[in-house]
Amino acid sequence: MSDKSYSPIAIELEKDKKYAWCTCSHSSNQPFCDGSHRAHNKPPSLGFSVDENKEAFLCTCKRTDNPPYCDGSHNK
Numbered sequence: 001m002s003d004k005s006y007s008p009i010a011i012e013l014e015k016d017k018k019y020a021w022c023t024c025s026h027s028s029n030q031p032f033c034d035g036s037h038r039a040h041n042k043p044p045s046l047g048f049s050v051d052e053n054k055e056a057f058l059c060t061c062k063r064t065d066n067p068p069y070c071d072g073s074h075n076k
């Protein structure tokens with residue numbers, strides 16, 4: 001199902017910093033977790049880090065097969 005209301009967010013990721021990607025879509029701090037999953041009884045965030053400073057496009061539609069990164073699924 002296409003949902004073009006979502007698009008990835010470009011983020012400058014810092015080497016070795018710990019990030020928490022929102023998996024439940026309720027966070028007000030997309031694409032990152034703000035703890036809202038607890039109130040909605042949803043699964044927790046996905047923790048990740050990167051090996052080098054880089055810009056990445058993080059998924060906001062939550063349908064990517066390569067979380068936390070956008071894989072174009074928001075266009076399908």
Ligand code: FES
Pocket residue numbers: 006007008058059060061062063064069070071072073074075
């Ligand atoms: S925003 Fe692109 S796959 Fe989710």
